[in-house]
Amino acid sequence: MNLSPAKIAIDQALQETSLSLTPQEEPRLLKLVARNLQPDTNHITAATFIKLLCIIRRKEWAKRLNRQIQQENKPWIQSEDIAWAVSFVHEPEPSEDALQSALQQALHTRLRQNGKSPIDCFQTLYTDLIDSGKPIIGTKALRLMAQDVAIAFGLESNDTEQFIEEIVYQEQKQQQKDQEIQQTARDRKRDEIKKQKEWESSLVSFKEIPPLLHCSHKEVLRWIAENKIPVAQKIKKHGKEIWRFDPKEIKALRSQISNWRDGTPAKDKKNAYINLGDLNIKNKVIASVAAMDRYAGHFVTARSLKRRITIVTGPTNSGKSYTALKTMAESESGIALAPLRLLAHEFKEALSERNIAASLKTGEERQLIPNSRFLAATVEMCPMDNPVDVALIDEAQMLTDPDRGAAWTAAIMGVPARHVYVLGSPECIPIVKNIARLCDDPWEEISLQRKSALQTASSPIGINRLQAGDALIAFSRREVLDLRAILMQKGHSVAVIYGALSPEVRRAEAKRFNDGQADILIATDAIGMGLNLSIKRIIFSTIYKFDGTSRRMLTSQEVKQIGGRAGRYGKHETGTVGLLAGAGDPDFIRRQLEAPPEEQKDLRPLVQPDSAIVQLIANEINSDSLFGVLTRLKRAVLRSDDPNYRLAPMEETFAIASALEGVQGLELRDRWTYSVCPVDDRDNGIQRLIRWAADHASGKTIAAPSTGKLPSPSNASRQELERAEKRHKRLVAWRWLSLRFPDIYPDLEAAEKTTRELNDWIESVLRQQRRKNEL
Known part of the structure; x- marks a missing residue:
């Protein structure tokens, strides 16, 4: 041998x-x-x-x-x-x-x-x-x-x-403190639930109101319609709506009966808007305004204007933003609202290209230009007080998003602009029209067509047939990095974009791809909104995604939103959307692209309270418990079958509010601020936030999170990259809080410097084109 x-x-x-x-x-x-x-x-x-x-x-x-x-x-x-x-x-x-x-x-x-x-x-x-x-x-x-x-x-x-x-x-001391906070939270939650149940058991039915007020049933009905008598709770039972009333509030109204009968004209119901900044507001109007079943009335400045709404719809690459920005640039003042900080920056830059200096306002960033009458901001940062000529609100299909939809409702209802441009996919039209109806605003519709042709690939695309200008779509960070390793092994230069990356890193990766330094882009659906990308072909690596609850097939709206990024106008005459070989039914992409707009089953806009509403409900129920306020809101204030509005789920806000019950010494408005801080509980975000809040309550300052000394980007492993991304999340939450509590979270400038260094390091790691086993 x-x-x-x-x-x-x-x-x-x-x-x-x-x-x-x-x-x-x-x-x-x-x-x-x-x-x-x-x-x-x-x-x-x-x-x-x-x-x-x-x-x-x-x-x-x-x-x-x-x-x-x-x-x-x-x-x-x-x-x-x-x-x-x-x-x-x-x-x-x-x-x-x-x-x-x-x-x-x-x-x-x-x-x-x-x-x-x-x-x-x-x-x-x-x-x-x-x-x-x-x-x-x-x-x-x-x-x-x-x-x-x-x-x-x-x-x-x-x-x-x-x-x-x-x-x-120190650790034993911290653990003991954590246990005390948790026990206090449990005790206070139990007390608040008990108070809620006692209040509910004290409510009386409609038939008991006339004897309490010494009036007729007919008068009670009229005064309820005129918002003079508050309905404490509305419930459905055997298909009938049952009204229940707080007898203490009813008895307090007896002195008003003679005035009501004197013929004093009732306020016009449509215009009966209350200034919620006045915290001495009488309890009787809480149910109609703070209780949110008259939510549009909360936005006093917007309701005082003669507004009109223009709904601009069309697929990706149809020029929706250009249409609205052109009108804004010709006006005296304006607000451009975006779903992401990155897009707010792009709006600011787009206005700058039109010789308009605009301020910038996001959750973690402020760039204020003195005397500027233009603002680019994220939707949650929409200012509600100073009237402007034109407002632009982008990606209105987000109205149905359980986590952020309420922010779009508030922006569209509350932006104080005489002309409001609402931009989105055709799916948003019915719910935006419903919002216009609730605000009593006239509306018009502009439908735009795509500027470059979009076609589907005739057959699945093998991974060895990927070309420069292709974007490969996956739906998790792990899948993106796995595909990156495979393609680098095949000799491709690769850029990546996924949700855990900061806007700065996403923009840098997009620039590498657009400039040709990376021939292939691998991304999650994070590219579905914003980012001007010179993509020739969008190729889905899978037709499934995990949406936080279950693994499901992509919706037609998702395929259209992502696939529409192919064929950027001015760069490619035609965009192609395809499926990676072995990823599923080859005709799936074509069917989803050709599908008509998805019909929305529930056109009621999502709503959630703000600090003023929270304070008013607290005054109403005589409680300083945020958990108690939110419990009352959920169980009695806005019933689930309200004909006009839906209460947003607010699970994370409830979870933070519940944990904050154990922190003594924070005012209600401060606890509300903490409850809406952007954290990720998958990364221990809530526990860390509660520790920060406890130190805040004790008067301690909270130092910005450290990143440590980062290793050389050329030697960084996937685990080190992930740790850096988590550290960035901690810095984002800290900076967000620093803008709201500067004395407690001092030295924002140093934290911003640390954030920039961390972003630069992450981008340097992603720029490495040699393959490591860990990556």
Whole structure:
């Protein structure tokens, strides 16, 4: 039997080194040796053989170290620490001590990069672990982690022990504080629920009102219609609507009866709007205004204007924004509202190109230009007080979004503009018309057509047939990065866009793609709104997505919104939308693109309270509990079958409000501010927010989250990239709070500098075009 040169070389090396191979190692080693043999030779040196054998065995060494870490409960030791450690081992049969020594060297090197001091390093490391769902459990593990940090920074023995004891003491103190907050929250929630039930049991039916007011049933009906008698609760029972009233409020109205009967004209119901800034408002009008079943009346300035609404609809690439911006640029003042901070920046730049200096206002950013009468902002930041000539509200199909739809309702109803342009896909038309009806605003409709042709690919597109100008669509961060690794291995330069990236990084990646530095873009549906991208073909890698609840097929609106990004006007005459080979039914994309607009089943706009409404309800129920206010709102204020409005789900707001019940010393309006802070509970966002709020209540200042010393982008692993993205989220929440509580969250400028550095690092990592195993 003829042996291959590689086999001969291995047999000779084994004799020279007295080493042995397992059956699993030999096939892999043959391939490595074959690649390293000089032409027409069948021999390698012992040193080269040992080096190649170590490469083969590193995977098994990593498994051994990983098992030991799990047994010892040391989650702060990361997979990249292990990978780095085994790369330093050059002995083919290392002892356990040698492997442990290499691991300690790798770990301590990373820890020194994780902070400027031992305490800074520990806090960053500890926060990263909690945010990744790997909390330190038990004092023993806490001591071991603190000891590793102390050793990494070279603390002396006495200093190490003092450092460990201080860490343990502070953590035990924090845990005790957390438990006290949680217990207080449980107690207060129980009391508020009890109060709610007692109030509900005290309510009386309609037939009991005439005796209480010494009047007739007919008079009661008329006064209810005139908003003089508040209905405390409306419920459906056996198909009938039942009204219930608070007897205390009813008895307090007795002194008004004679005035009502004197013929004092009732306010016109349509224009009976109340200034909610007056917190001395009488309880009797709470049910009709603060209670939100007259929600349009909350926006006093808008209701005082003679507004008209223009609904501009059309597919992506039809010029909707251009139409509205042109009119705004010709006016004396205007507001441009966008769904994303990135798009608000684009509106500001678009106005600047028309020689209009516009201010910028987003949740975490302010760029105010003195005397400017134009503003670009995110929808949630819509100003409701100062009238302007023209307003633009983009992506109105977001009205039906459970999480953010209420912000679009408030913006369309409340923007104080004489001419309101509402832009969106055709699906938004019925609900926008309904909002116009509720506001008693006249409306008109403009329908635009796509400026460049859009076609579907005739057949599925194989991954080897991707071309420059293609955008591959996935629906999770993991899928995006997996596809990135595959395409880079095939020699493509790749840009990526997904939701966890900041607007600045998304824009930088878009620029790389548009400039040709990256020939292929891989993105989630984060590209569906905004970002001017020079895409020739959109290719879906899947026809399914997880929407937070279940894995489902893409809707026609999603396919149109994303697919419409293909064929940017002025760059490509035709855009193509296709499906990656093996991703599903080839005709699915064509059917969804050709489908008529999806019919909305419920045209009632979503609404939610603001701080003024929250305060009014609190006054009404005589409570300083945010949880109590929101419970009353949900159970009694706006019934589920209200004919005009739907209460937004507000699950996260309820969760934060519930947890905040345990924080003593914060005013109601401050607790409301915390409850709407943008956090992600998947990254421990609510618990961190409650800790910040507790420090706020104690009068402590809260330092901006640290990023530690970031490793070289060229060596960054996928895990390090994810940690950086989570750190960015923490900074976003901190900066958002800093704009609202500058004395408690000081030095915003330093936090913005840290954010820029973190964004630059993330973009540098994504710009790396060589393939790493971790990526």
